[in-house]
Amino acid sequence: MSKLRIAIQKSGRLNQDSLKILKDCGISIDNGKDQLKAQASNFDLEVYYLRNGDIPQYLRDGVVDCAIIGENVLIEKGTDITIAEKLGFSKCRVSLAIPKEQEYSSLNYFKNKRIATSYPNTVNNFLQEKGISVNLHKINGSVEIAPNIGLADGICDIVSSGSTLFKNNLKEVEVLLTSEAVLAISPQLTSDKKSLLSKLQFRIQSVLKARN
Ligand code: PRP
Ligand code: MG
Numbered sequence: 001m002s003k004l005r006i007a008i009q010k011s012g013r014l015n016q017d018s019l020k021i022l023k024d025c026g027i028s029i030d031n032g033k034d035q036l037k038a039q040a041s042n043f044d045l046e047v048y049y050l051r052n053g054d055i056p057q058y059l060r061d062g063v064v065d066c067a068i069i070g071e072n073v074l075i076e077k078g079t080d081i082t083i084a085e086k087l088g089f090s091k092c093r094v095s096l097a098i099p100k101e102q103e104y105s106s107l108n109y110f111k112n113k114r115i116a117t118s119y120p121n122t123v124n125n126f127l128q129e130k131g132i133s134v135n136l137h138k139i140n141g142s143v144e145i146a147p148n149i150g151l152a153d154g155i156c157d158i159v160s161s162g163s164t165l166f167k168n169n170l171k172e173v174e175v176l177l178t179s180e181a182v183l184a185i186s187p188q189l190t191s192d193k194k195s196l197l198s199k200l201q202f203r204i205q206s207v208l209k210a211r212n
Contacts (some may be wrong), residue, residue, distance in 0.1 A: 093178050107132055116137045120138050
């Protein structure tokens, strides 16, 4: 029988909590640290450690059957992918922020401004709807540094504790969306995997109930 393939974040904020929920589901993963693929010893499951931003494409292509991923990543580049379960951890916001000494009264502030972000589609969709056009600079990490080095007038990025904004003298002025980790399903999921997925999902639901 073929195994269920699940993608989780290779490194970063979701990694530990994703492994933890699988563990709480009673699934033991044979983990050599630097391996990109690992097997569960007591469940027909293969774990793929992938870059966050690559996971939507792997789901779309059916390279993996499901994934634990931030909802924000799906909103940015995976709106075609189904969410089976919200997982209640890695809660965050995707927000616009500006230098804290700037006065801010409305979204008009951003008209024709330069915004640095890893979430160009999310920002575009949000601002276009409001009739505001901006210059977007896409960067993949350390976005909050952009205003300080003169690259942008504002940023749009994930805010969790708020400490990265604080350390970079920025203030959050608009929340575009809230997000948490979710279980996402490949649109290519084959019927032979469905019962395994249901079994995993049932265990996840039990874990979540016990956590609440
Ligand atoms: C993430 C995100 C924010 C920060 C938010 O960055 O891009 O910068 O965390 O968390 P906070 O509100 O608790 O400070 P990360 O540290 O993962 O690094 P990266 O941006 O370089 O990927
Ligand atoms: Mg960051």
